[in-house]
Amino acid sequence: MGLLRTTRPKQWVKNTLVIAAPAAAGRLFSGHALATLGLTFALFTACAAAVYLINDARDADADRAHPTKCRRPVAAGVLPVPVAYAAGGVLAVLGPALAAWLTPPLVAALLIAYLGMQLAYCVSLKHVLVVDLVVVTTGFLMRAVIGGVALGIPLSRWFLITTGFGALFMVAAKRYSEAVQLAGKAGATRALLTEYTTGYLRFVWQLAAGVAVLAYCLWALEGHRTPVPGLLPWRQLSMVAFILAILRYAVFADRGTAGEPEDVVLRDRALALIGLAWLAMYGLAVAHW
Known part of the structure; x- marks a missing residue:
């Protein structure tokens, strides 16, 4: 075990x-x-x-x-x-x-x-x-x-940029949360945390979130160049859910409680519902419905 x-x-x-x-x-x-x-x-x-x-x-x-x-x-x-x-x-x-x-x-x-x-x-x-x-x-x-x-x-280049900066957003938010929660004894658990300031880590996760959102929106809007049949522009509508997911996760990052990303994703009901809505819209866009 x-x-x-x-x-x-x-x-x-x-x-x-x-x-x-x-x-x-x-x-x-x-x-x-x-x-x-x-x-x-x-x-x-x-x-x-x-x-x-x-x-x-x-x-x-x-x-x-x-x-x-x-x-x-x-x-x-x-x-x-x-x-x-x-x-x-x-x-x-x-x-x-x-x-x-x-x-x-x-x-x-x-x-x-x-x-x-x-x-x-x-x-x-x-x-x-x-x-x-x-x-x-x-x-x-x-x-x-x-x-x-x-x-x-x-x-796709947009896929790589969105994924990379989305990951950096979560990683920097985790480090920020660790720095906040372990203030005064961070060096005993992760020596490098004493080298970062909370202000710097906040800057990194905010910057990464912004780039991830921008890249995703550019990918979604790129669909206008090659329109596909469907009841609604699901690809473009999925931007709303993606941005809401980033904003919701940022709540926990800002509080310093995003130390374990999998716990945030799996335990927050609102974030889970936003994620399901995004998956549904993304799936409809891929299926051209």
Whole structure:
């Protein structure tokens, strides 16, 4: 049980980003696509779990000083450090190996790049100002890219910009929340937090939110150039739901309670309803209804 908890099952929801590019391209609903994306999701989850295991083994001492991370199995002594390292190593080898056998070569290359980048983050990059934000953001972006790569789908520049800055918005909001909640003892849990000011982190998440909204709106309005049949301009209408979702999430960021993005997304009923409305409009736009 401790081993499973260390792989962060609640955070596996982030790996559903692998369906983002195929969904945007209307290539989601076929047996081949679903099987390929299911496999890609499982392989990425294995690689992400490897990173979590190795990270928690390395950070056990620091996590014990954190008000919530101290309950993680490795920090709490439930899962021995050597076991966490061993399990992480096995998953780090198994994920790319299976990808090289079962998926296009570029999928395996992306998984190896993800592992290399995240392990470098665990060892040293998490202590480099701004670079830490970029690395975590890139991890989200790679999740979104790999689904398109697995199915050979060309990726739109607006898709990449919206996804990248949307991820930066959430990452910076998380760091801001940590800085607010751990004021006075941030250095004991994440040394780099003492280098950031809350004003700077607020600037980053506000800037990222603005760029994400602008890129999404440009993508949606681009549809006017190539009109498609449908009862309503769902592509353009989806801008409303997207902007509302950003504004709703920003409420928690502003309060300093966006420390765990998956908790915000899964627990806030209003945000969930906005998300469902956005999904419905986006789906209708892709289906040309």
